[in-house]
Amino acid sequence: MSLDKLKLNKQLVTAMTEAGFLAPKEMQLKVVSRIIGGQDVIAIGPEGSGKTTTYILGILMRLKYAHEEAPRALVLVPDADRIEAVTDQFALLNKSSLRVVGFSPLAGIQSQMDVLADGCDIVVTTPDRARALYMKLGLNLNLIQTFILDDADLMIKNGYQLPVSELARSIVKCQHLIFTEVLHGKLEQLIEPFMNLPATIEITELKEPDVAIIPQILYKVLNFKTKLNLLNLLMRDDDYFNKVIVFVNTRLTAQKLFKSLDKRLHDQVALYKPMFFDQPGLKSVDEFRESDARIFIIANEDVEKVDLSEIPFILNFDQPEEKEVYISRIIKNEGNAETLAIAFATDIELSLITKIEQATGQLMEEVELPLGLIIENNPDKEKVAQKKAKKEKAVDEQRGAAFHEKKAENAKTYNYSSKEKAKMKYKKK
Structure with missing residues (x-):
């Protein structure tokens, strides 16, 4: 053309x-x-x-x-x-x-x-x-x-x-x-x-797939707190999610996830390179395979390539900035033929999902959010609205203290127009 x-x-x-x-x-x-x-x-x-x-x-x-x-x-x-x-x-x-x-x-x-x-x-x-x-x-x-x-x-x-x-x-x-x-x-x-x-x-442009990849599903979520609620909800099913590796972008996020999951799933969650000595940590994926832990949280900043063979679920809580990091984990081989990759994505992460789909030549299957999931609203907006409401209430209370209804004898008004004043003047005569 x-x-x-x-x-x-x-x-x-x-x-x-x-x-x-x-x-x-x-x-x-x-x-x-x-x-x-x-x-x-x-x-x-x-x-x-x-x-x-x-x-x-x-x-x-x-x-x-x-x-x-x-x-x-x-x-x-x-x-x-x-x-x-x-x-x-x-x-x-x-x-x-x-x-x-x-x-x-x-x-x-x-x-x-x-x-x-x-x-x-x-x-x-x-x-x-x-x-x-x-x-x-x-x-x-x-x-x-x-x-x-x-x-x-x-x-x-x-x-x-x-x-x-x-x-x-x-x-x-x-x-x-x-x-x-x-x-x-x-x-x-x-x-x-x-x-x-x-x-x-x-415009949707997908190249022909040049490598085989494992099945993928995508959950679109509103914000971080909703992500966390979704993770907790899914991980309650210990019969289905028997071994899960959760990838996040930073050690700080890994710490937040551990604290949230450990409250409900005590002794079932482990960290890769924990920030504190008293937290359960594992040194490798091999150690996780042999351990009793069901969920292993790994920060992308700590590790690049890991052997994910025989791990039934790979969950990307955060999307890595480099699409190659994600793609390296979903390439199909003999050891992960039965593995399912799960991705959580907020609005600002959807462009990363698009890049991954374009690079792999395959669209992720979008899944509806499960029943019972608590979807958190924007906490910042709520705080601003609450502060504004409190401020307006305080102003109203101050006005109420300073301004009150006039007594009957003082309730006269003298803001007459010139026409009304003329009528009153000639009426008296």
């Missing part, structure tokens, strides 16, 4: 060809025309599906030429490395006079304000730096036509919800483009207030 399907101008077709893009990807075929048409878009696709090139082509087709001092497109990315990658891609495809600038949050802000004062068309930066520039009156948002969130799922993970929502509210009217590997509840909550009838395009 040729690039003609994208209906690009000659400059962009030449730039794409010179850059080695000879055929459009599915993401570009479905999204570029919508961007050019000015529609709000939520584009969901794995790494390598062409998301960045898609919005760059759309922006370059919409803006075409430089003719304003204030920027007309704002691209928000999650970190400094991504700024460089996006600006390099713009430089590769931009053959017009459009001025593209990238502002790192690690650089001095004054020099960036000077660049903005000189004029530009497209700004690429992180949400916190964009907000800082806007608050210092360096970034003019009045002429923004297109507002882009790239790697939007990582915005949530990095805690950029507040600057993103503030910037979106500060732009009166524009096109909004959201590019993400996964769309989850927290991201939907962030973008819903400013999106205008968006088209949602999802």
Whole structure:
């Protein structure tokens, strides 16, 4: 399929060809025309599906030429490395006079304000730096036509919800483009207030499996406390879960899990390299196989490769940052043919799940949460609401002490209008 399907101008077709893009990807075929048409878009696709090139082509087709001092497109990315990658891609495809600038949050802000004062068309930066520039009156948002969130799922993970929502509210009217590997509840909550009838395009690209892997199931959970409740609920079934290795990312998390499980399953839980001498610990998986312990908690920071043969259940309480660590544990061999891999994932971990699925070429089977699971609400929000309620109650009580009903003889009002005063005056005469 040729690039003609994208209906690009000659400059962009030449730039794409010179850059080695000879055929459009599915993401570009479905999204570029919508961007050019000015529609709000939520584009969901794995790494390598062409998301960045898609919005760059759309922006370059919409803006075409430089003719304003204030920027007309704002691209928000999650970190400094991504700024460089996006600006390099713009430089590769931009053959017009459009001025593209990238502002790192690690650089001095004054020099960036000077660049903005000189004029530009497209700004690429992180949400916190964009907000800082806007608050210092360096970034003019009045002429923004297109507002882009790239790697939007990582915005949530990095805690950029507040600057993103503030910037979106500060732009009166524009096109909004959201590019993400996964769309989850927290991201939907962030973008819903400013999106205008968006088209949602999802691309799923799975390669052919090159290695056999053990069966996997996925539990999607709200937060850490719900994860912990789910683990406790599952581990009550000691007949089914007779030997389980639980992987977490840090020793601190391992400690929390041990304390929670040990309350109900005393003498059935062991730690790999425990933090305290009085806690039951095992030196290896081999020792766990021979022990009476039923649950063995291992922190990823302590160990990379382990022999998981003859362990019936591998439970990933946390998802490791490197997908290779997870994949190495699910490759099928003679010793784990009967093993089941279980993964717990919160919203911010779903992008890691997507990367694993893309790398293995197989989707995890999502399982419904079991009956009886206590789903914890967001404790931070509850605390804020409780504090606010207490504060309002205290204010009301103070007002009650200072303000009271007037006595009957003092209850007269003298706030008469001029018309009423005139009537009263002439009536007396």
